[in-house]
Amino acid sequence: MSDKKNKSFKTGSVVNFSLLRRIFSLASPYKKKFYISAAITISVSFLGPIRPYIIQHTIDNFIANGDEPGLIKMGVFLFVLLLITALLQLWGTFLTNYLGQSIIKDLRNKVYQFLSTRQLKFYDKTPVGTLVTRCISDIETITDVFAEGLINITGDILQIVFVLSLMFYTDWKLSLISLSVLPFLFYAGYWFKEKVRLSFEEVRTQVAKLNTFVQEHITGMQIVQIFNREEQEYAKFQAINAEHRDANIKGVFYYSVFFPIVEIISAVSTGLIVWYGAKGIIDNHTSVGVIIVFIMYINLFFRPIRQLADRFNTLQMGMVASERIFKLLDETEFDENSGDMKLTHVKGDVEFNKVWFAYVNEEYVLKDISFKVNQGKTLALVGATGAGKSSIINLLNRFYDINKGEILLDGHNIKDISNQSLRSNISVVLQDVFLFNGSVLDNIRLYDKSLSDEKIIATAKLLGADYFIQQLPDGYHQKVQERGATLSVGQRQMVSFIRAMVNNPSILILDEATSSVDNETEEVIQRAISKMMEGRTSIVIAHRLSTIRDANQIIVMEKGQIMERGSHQELLDQKGLYKQLYEHQFLASNH
Numbered sequence: 001m002s003d004k005k006n007k008s009f010k011t012g013s014v015v016n017f018s019l020l021r022r023i024f025s026l027a028s029p030y031k032k033k034f035y036i037s038a039a040i041t042i043s044v045s046f047l048g049p050i051r052p053y054i055i056q057h058t059i060d061n062f063i064a065n066g067d068e069p070g071l072i073k074m075g076v077f078l079f080v081l082l083l084i085t086a087l088l089q090l091w092g093t094f095l096t097n098y099l100g101q102s103i104i105k106d107l108r109n110k111v112y113q114f115l116s117t118r119q120l121k122f123y124d125k126t127p128v129g130t131l132v133t134r135c136i137s138d139i140e141t142i143t144d145v146f147a148e149g150l151i152n153i154t155g156d157i158l159q160i161v162f163v164l165s166l167m168f169y170t171d172w173k174l175s176l177i178s179l180s181v182l183p184f185l186f187y188a189g190y191w192f193k194e195k196v197r198l199s200f201e202e203v204r205t206q207v208a209k210l211n212t213f214v215q216e217h218i219t220g221m222q223i224v225q226i227f228n229r230e231e232q233e234y235a236k237f238q239a240i241n242a243e244h245r246d247a248n249i250k251g252v253f254y255y256s257v258f259f260p261i262v263e264i265i266s267a268v269s270t271g272l273i274v275w276y277g278a279k280g281i282i283d284n285h286t287s288v289g290v291i292i293v294f295i296m297y298i299n300l301f302f303r304p305i306r307q308l309a310d311r312f313n314t315l316q317m318g319m320v321a322s323e324r325i326f327k328l329l330d331e332t333e334f335d336e337n338s339g340d341m342k343l344t345h346v347k348g349d350v351e352f353n354k355v356w357f358a359y360v361n362e363e364y365v366l367k368d369i370s371f372k373v374n375q376g377k378t379l380a381l382v383g384a385t386g387a388g389k390s391s392i393i394n395l396l397n398r399f400y401d402i403n404k405g406e407i408l409l410d411g412h413n414i415k416d417i418s419n420q421s422l423r424s425n426i427s428v429v430l431q432d433v434f435l436f437n438g439s440v441l442d443n444i445r446l447y448d449k450s451l452s453d454e455k456i457i458a459t460a461k462l463l464g465a466d467y468f469i470q471q472l473p474d475g476y477h478q479k480v481q482e483r484g485a486t487l488s489v490g491q492r493q494m495v496s497f498i499r500a501m502v503n504n505p506s507i508l509i510l511d512e513a514t515s516s517v518d519n520e521t522e523e524v525i526q527r528a529i530s531k532m533m534e535g536r537t538s539i540v541i542a543h544r545l546s547t548i549r550d551a552n553q554i555i556v557m558e559k560g561q562i563m564e565r566g567s568h569q570e571l572l573d574q575k576g577l578y579k580q581l582y583e584h585q586f587l588a589s590n591h
Contacts, residue, residue: 023145023322026103033099040092041155047085049162052296054078056170059289100146104139107325111135114329120399121359122334129212134328137207138321145318153311156304163301171290177276178269178298185265185305192258193312199251200317204324206244213240259306266302270295337401339416346425346506347375347410348537350396355405357395364403365391367560373553378538380548382581383557389541391560393509396539397423427505431512433492440469441476444499451502459502462531465494501532508538545582554578 027034054074062070112135167175217224217233224233273294280286350373357366366388373379381389394400395407398419407414414422435443444460445451457476460466468491472478480486480495487495500508510529526547542548549568556564556571556578564576571578 019319019323019326020150022326023142023319024150026107027099027146029106030099030102033095037092037095037099037151038154040088040095041151042158044085044088044092045155045158046162047081047088048159049166049297049300051078051081051085052293052300053166053170054081055296056289056293059292060287064287064289096151097143097147100143103146104143107142108135108139111139111325111329117336119334119336119401120394122331124359127212127216129210129215130208132215133204133208133211134325137211138204138325141204141321142318142325144314145322148311148314150315153308153315156308156311159304160301163297167294167297167301170293171286174273174276174280174286174290174294178273178294180272181265181269185262188258188261188265189305189308192254193316195254196251196313197316199247199254200313201320202247203244203251204317204320206240206247209240210244213237255310262302262306266298269298269302273298336419337398337415338419339414341412341417341421343410343412343417343421343425348506349373349375349408349410350379350507350537350539351408352392352395353406353408355395355407356403357391357400358403359391359400362403365560366395366402369405369560369562371553371555371562371565373537373539375537376535377552378533378540378548378550380540380542380551380554381557382542382545382548382554382578383563386559387557388560389557390511393428393511393539393541396507396509397426397428424503425506426509427500427503427507428509428511429493429496429500433489433496435480435487435492435495437479437481439474439477439479440472440495443480443495444502446499456498456502460498463494463497463501464527465498468494497529506537508532508536510538510540510542512541512543545578545585556581 054077058071058074058078061067062074115131115135164175164179167178213236217237224230273291277286277291277294281288281291352369352371355366355369356364358364365386369388369392371379381392383389391400395402396414398414401415409417409422441453441456444456453476457466460469469476469478478486480492540548540551548554551568553565554568554571555562556576558577564571564574564578566574572582
């Protein structure tokens with residue numbers, strides 16, 4: 001993010017106008033509703049103070065003179081005026097809230113689209129709970145900027161201006177007396193605004209911490225229970241929850257102090273009106289109607305003052321949230337770089353040419369990696385955990401960008417190929433299968449309407465998975481719950497195989513795809529894999545070396561480097577690292 005943007009979002013004043021302009025630019029698609037809302041707010045701000053003026057006129061000119069017909073006419077006029085004001089308030093409230101909800105819908109779509117195009121490195125460095133907070137509660141807070149924020153603040157300020165104008169027009173001396181308490185009000189308002197702003201920032205920080213902790217621990221609850229850490233993690237949650245409570249209580253305290261202070265100042269102002277006004281009545285300088293209307297004016301004056309303090313803080317809370325959201329959207333470090341080339345026909349020739357890669361700075365996990373897999377051939381990658389096997393898969397899919405070298409697909413540098421075109425020709429089956437909350441069919445199709453039920457079922461039959469799916473109570477429409485909790489490990493793996501194969505990919509990647517299944521399921525999968533690999537480029541990361549004997553080329557990796565390469569028999573004949581790994585597994589399986 002540029003320094004310019006960083007500077008523009010620093011908040012310290014009551015309102016950051018640079019940030020506000022960006023927030024209100026979100027209302028561009030709804031300009032008509034925005035302008036109507038503003039017009040209604042201005043109208044209501046004017047109509048409110050008019051009523052007391054009419055009441056004063058009624059008291060001094062109709063009630064004091066016993067004019068009953070005139071009193072009735074003024075009563076009807078006031079009722080109609082009140083009805084119009086109420087209808088305008090109803091319409092304005094609905095419009096401002098409709099505007100806020102429409103804008104946050106658009107903004108939430110924008111944030112989600114942004115998150116879906118980040119490189120995986122972004123998620124390596126950003127807690128999921130923080131992103132959930134940005135996408136859900138932070139955006140929800142922005143609603144109040146429109147529903148209760150600047151439009152209503154403008155209306156409150158206008159009402160104060162109209163009230164003051166009528167007060168001074170009616171009796172400037174009484175106005176000065178009644179408003180002599182304003183310095184105390186301004187000081188109390190400034191203190192309240194500053195304290196609550198800091199408490200709101202702390203609340204947002206604590207909400208993000210709470211979301212992060214809850215999301216992480218619900219996802220990892222199995223580990224918590226396996227290692228008997230329930231009490232310890234509960235103690236951590238209590239501490240974080242207490243910090244969240246304390247942050248909110250600070251804000252509650254400032255509200256509980258400020259509003260009684262405003263009530264006291266308002267009561268003192270009313271007392272001054274009664275004292276000075278009573279003296280004026282005795283001296284025949286003031287009428288009863290003037291005293292009554294000034295008491296009404298003071299109530300109308302202090303009501304928006306109380307609301308203004310609250311709305312300014314609502315506005316600031318929305319600005320704190322929007323600042324964090326815009327900071328996220330302005331992040332360019334983890335932009336998913338994509339080329340423009342569209343692949344119409346992919347043969348499947350894959351080549352790594354002197355590739356170097358590091359997740360952090362220059363701590364390379366792949367060092368000078370070079371190999372080639374020709375169309376329809378199978379490459380197997382073996383080695384200890386951390387050798388760099390999965391990193392090769394991540395780079396081929398452009399989940400990360402390499403530091404040095406080049407990766408070619410059919411002779412084209414993958415940096416020149418659009419990510420969508422690249423990934424639509426590659427299917428990956430991972431060891432840790434992720435299934436979404438939905439039906440088996442939904443998890444295979446992933447909402448791709450071009451995939452028919454017939455094609456999915458045909459692929460399932462080819463893989464030998466149709467039998468187990470048909471045994472489920474609802475068959476292909478069986479709900480699998482979040483992460484596939486209602487299916488066994490082997491069943492989840494079979495669903496992931498169908499999902500990978502149904503797109504008929506040019507390149508098939510298996511990342512230790514059979515390591516979590518039993519021997520019987522593995523035999524079923526291996527038979528299906530053999531069929532699917534025919535005429536298709538395949539890259540297999542294997543833990544069980546017995547599953548890759550027929551690979552055209554096997555690469556043995558260690559600490560990010562290629563140590564050996566060749567066919568199964570060639571590597572055994574070399575009597576090197578591969579033979580040691582193979583014999584170790586062979587002996588282990590016989591014990």
